[in-house]
Amino acid sequence: MVDELLKKLGVSASAYQGGDHPVHTPIDGSRIAQVTLESPEAVAGKIEAAHQAYLAWRDVPAPRRGELVRLFGEVLRQYKAELGELVSIEAGKITQEGLGEVQEMIDICDFAVGLSRQLYGLTIASERPGHHMRESWHPLGVVGVISAFNFPVAVWAWNTTLALVCGNAVVWKPSEKTPLTALACQALFEQALARFGEAPEGLSQLVIGDRAAGEVLVDHPRVPLVSATGSTRMGREVGPRVAARFGRCILELGGNNAMILTPSADLDLAVRGILFAAVGTAGQRCTTLRRLLVHRSIKDEVVARVKAAYGKVRIGDPRKDNLVGPLMDKQAFQAMQDALVRARDEGGQVFGGERQLQDQFPDAWYVSPAIVEMPAQSAVVRHETFAPILYVIAYDDFEEALALNNEVPQGLSSCIFTTDIREAERFQSASGSDCGIANVNIGTSGAEIGGAFGGEKETGGGRESGSDSWKAYMRRQTNTVNYSRELPLAQGIVFD
Numbered sequence: 001m002v003d004e005l006l007k008k009l010g011v012s013a014s015a016y017q018g019g020d021h022p023v024h025t026p027i028d029g030s031r032i033a034q035v036t037l038e039s040p041e042a043v044a045g046k047i048e049a050a051h052q053a054y055l056a057w058r059d060v061p062a063p064r065r066g067e068l069v070r071l072f073g074e075v076l077r078q079y080k081a082e083l084g085e086l087v088s089i090e091a092g093k094i095t096q097e098g099l100g101e102v103q104e105m106i107d108i109c110d111f112a113v114g115l116s117r118q119l120y121g122l123t124i125a126s127e128r129p130g131h132h133m134r135e136s137w138h139p140l141g142v143v144g145v146i147s148a149f150n151f152p153v154a155v156w157a158w159n160t161t162l163a164l165v166c167g168n169a170v171v172w173k174p175s176e177k178t179p180l181t182a183l184a185c186q187a188l189f190e191q192a193l194a195r196f197g198e199a200p201e202g203l204s205q206l207v208i209g210d211r212a213a214g215e216v217l218v219d220h221p222r223v224p225l226v227s228a229t230g231s232t233r234m235g236r237e238v239g240p241r242v243a244a245r246f247g248r249c250i251l252e253l254g255g256n257n258a259m260i261l262t263p264s265a266d267l268d269l270a271v272r273g274i275l276f277a278a279v280g281t282a283g284q285r286c287t288t289l290r291r292l293l294v295h296r297s298i299k300d301e302v303v304a305r306v307k308a309a310y311g312k313v314r315i316g317d318p319r320k321d322n323l324v325g326p327l328m329d330k331q332a333f334q335a336m337q338d339a340l341v342r343a344r345d346e347g348g349q350v351f352g353g354e355r356q357l358q359d360q361f362p363d364a365w366y367v368s369p370a371i372v373e374m375p376a377q378s379a380v381v382r383h384e385t386f387a388p389i390l391y392v393i394a395y396d397d398f399e400e401a402l403a404l405n406n407e408v409p410q411g412l413s414s415c416i417f418t419t420d421i422r423e424a425e426r427f428q429s430a431s432g433s434d435c436g437i438a439n440v441n442i443g444t445s446g447a448e449i450g451g452a453f454g455g456e457k458e459t460g461g462g463r464e465s466g467s468d469s470w471k472a473y474m475r476r477q478t479n480t481v482n483y484s485r486e487l488p489l490a491q492g493i494v495f496d
């Protein structure tokens with residue numbers, strides 16, 4: 001079945017058969033492909049080719065570059081169902097979320113096309129007569145994209161569409177756990193290139209490889225920008241290495257996202273918000289809700305309602321009518337179980353978290369999502385475990401809740417459910433949530449592409465997607481032009 005899908009998506013069998021790196025579907029753990037990991041030399045060759053492509057692409061007018069991205073959006077619309085299904089097979093997302101991920105790619109294409117006519121600079125008032133100043137934005141070069149398994153296609157599209165309209169070339173190293181969706185994206189992009197007809201060869205390249213291939217991108221002097229999405233562990237290695245050669249990074253790393261649930265909140269809304277944010281994608285989103293900070297006066301009621309909602313969640317094959325699919329692999333399951341043991345040791349009361357469907361899928365890792373009532377925000381709560389564990393902590397006053405929200409090393413997403421405007425505004429103020437995303441009466445996950453996406457502290461500080469994130473993919477140039485017949489110096493300096 002995967003063969004049929006990949007064929008429809010334009011991926012040739014030689015790209016995913018006969019290699020030495022097995023690819024498994026988390027749905028039943030079976031092997032679905034054998035890809036070949038590319039050597040460091042091959043990666044370096046692709047970077048060089050991409051650099052040559054960039055030298056031509058940077059002079060193509062930006063709206064024309066946008067046309068290529070518009071065509072890519074058309075191709076994605078045509079193959080949304082197939083690519084979404086492949087995301088479900090390779091990453092284990094339920095059908096709706098697989099399709100949603102492809103829709104996100106389409107949305108960012110539309111955004112980038114509009115942007116291709118809006119890469120605005122500034123005019124600046126000069127202090128000298130007969131002079132004008134302006135600020136221009138120019139392409140950077142080759143953008144290296146390193147992505148994680150849990151958003152196997154959208155994160156690449158966020159980066160690539162913006163990078164391309166900004167006049168750059170791209171080399172992408174996807175997760176070694178999800179090479180098939182990457183091959184499909186590349187094949188679809190090549191369709192857009194063929195329709196466009198005049199892009200330089202090698203403009204957007206795919207590298208199938210593991211950490212070693214990523215390291216070539218990290219260290220290569222021809223890659224001025226590395227956009228890396230994944231664990232904080234990865235970012236800790238990548239950030240300093242890119243900085244050591246004065247390259248730039250966009251780091252999109254781990255999250256540990258909280259909801260503050262106040263006594264005035266609409267609890268029906270909040271329980272629905274908790275459910276999607278905490279168990280969606282089987283807890284494997286960077287923005288998954290991991291901490292529920294609930295006012296002590298409503299804690300018991302909320303926990304009872306959330307437990308009841310969890311009890312109705314259908315767990316199983318993500319392509320069937322289920323809400324929670326599998327964990328990615330055994331390692332993820334083990335990390336979840338280890339965290340639950342630690343949570344018990346730290347005084348937690350655990351509900352759920354057991355392995356499911358073991359008889360039907362002995363080689364796959366389905367779990368019931370866990371709720372853990374904790375006496376305090378102890379060490380295990382401060383750590384991101386990439387699995388559906390929701391820690392619940394009671395608070396007594398609002399200041400305490402804000403402090404708890406901010407008292408973790410990560411700073412990606414956060415939200416508050418309240419109908420008290422003072423609390424809502426305070427949460428989003430300078431002394432409120434310290435996260436890159438702070439929502440009111442909406443859960444922590446499921447961001448739209450129009451806003452800048454990313455987080456602070458150990459989340460890495462990067463911003464991608466909407467707003468003015470495009471500026472990270474360009475270099476800024478300040479221009480001063482003298483149209484007078486004099487040569488006055490700034491600051492009134494006389495130099496005769």
Ligand code: NAD
Binds near residue numbers: 251285286412
């Ligand atoms: P991971 O860190 O194991 O791998 C991510 C990518 O980095 C892979 O392509 C991997 O091959 C590569 N890599 C690992 N070490 C590297 C190194 N030293 N040099 C170069 N490349 C290296 O992450 P994962 O398990 O695939 O994904 C889950 C993690 O990603 C979670 O922590 C999650 O929160 C995070 N994530 C963050 C965001 C965000 O936008 N903030 C989005 C999705 C996922």
